[in-house]
Amino acid sequence: MREVSLSAGSVLDLAPHDVVECAxxxxxxxxxxxxxxxxxxxxxxxxxxxxTGLGLLDVEVVRLAAGPLSDDHRALADAAATLGARFLLTVVDHDDEALAVEQVAALVEHLRGTGTRVALESMAFTGLRRRADAERVARAAGAQVLLDPLHLHRAGDDLGAPADPDVVGYAQLTDAADPPSGADLAHEARHLRLPPGEGGLDLARFLGALPADLPLAVEVQSDELLDTEPRERAAALRAATQGVLDGRS
Structure with missing residues (x-):
């Protein structure tokens, strides 16, 4: 049975501790x-x-610019480890792959001995644009990757490509209008997502390529849904997710 997590992005109008209570x-x-x-x-x-007794799937987000790890990066990693998070979500915001490997390896080393893994997310508007880019850096640095079907689809990656359980740590579940709603992919990802099953992404194909026990984080950043009360929104997204998992949508 899959573990399902409420992603911070779905309820950004809540303080972090309230996200846990809401979930x-x-x-x-x-x-x-x-x-x-x-x-x-x-x-x-x-x-x-x-x-609440909830588990903490991930802590967001380390954003790696050119240069060494900063005190802020290490402080976030320390918080993730102290809280028992399974993953520290990390994004590379530059195009130097060798430097990315060095930075991510340093972050992995900083977390060595804890239960927290570094998870890289590929996005078409960041330094790691394609899934293969993130997986290549993750393997070289001893990290893992997070798969988001929206980012994979917009980058031209195959949603049905099998996931290697040694490198894929978890996945997000979301949906989006298809064809693309606009050229600004970053804006779409942060403001225009749809609940699972309400858009054009082939989520059945995506889920079918994942290990059966891979955790899912429900991330639906949507300006339209911000008009709803956070707990009602979270419950509706949970129901939509279950519908996709059950094959009803």
Whole structure:
């Protein structure tokens, strides 16, 4: 049975600790949080995790620009490890692959001995544009990757390509209008996503290529859905996700 997590992106109007409470109320077993100030926000997240009994699937987001790891990167990694997150979501924002390998390997080394893995996400508007780019860097650096069907589709990757369980740590579930709703792919990803099963992505093919026990994070960043109350939104996304998993949509 797949573990399903409420991604921070689906409820960005909530504080990180409230994301955990919201996920529990909506019937998720896991949550993900986005920390802008890990030292200040992490304690309340830890309290919410202890109270609800939820697991923490991921902490967002390390953004790697050119240069060495920063104190902010390490602070976020430390918070993820302290909170028991399974993954630290990481994005590469430059085009130097050798440097990316070096940076990610340093982040992996920083987390060595903890239960937290570095997970790279490919996006057409970042340094790791294609799935193969992220997987190549992950293998070289000892990290894993996160698969998002929207980003894969927009980059021209095959949603049905088999996932190597040694390198793919988890996946996101989302949907989108098809054909593309506009040329600005970053804007689409951050503002125009659709609930699973309500768009044009072949999610059945995507899920069929994943290991049966690979965790899923439901990420639907949508300006339209921001008009709904967060807990109602989270519950509706959970129901939509279950419909896709059950083959009803």
């Amino acid at each position: 529990a109320d909506a019937g998720y077993g896991w949550a993900g949080v986005r920390l802008s100030n890990p030292r200040r926000e992490a304690p309340a997240v830890g309290t919410a995790l202890a109270r």
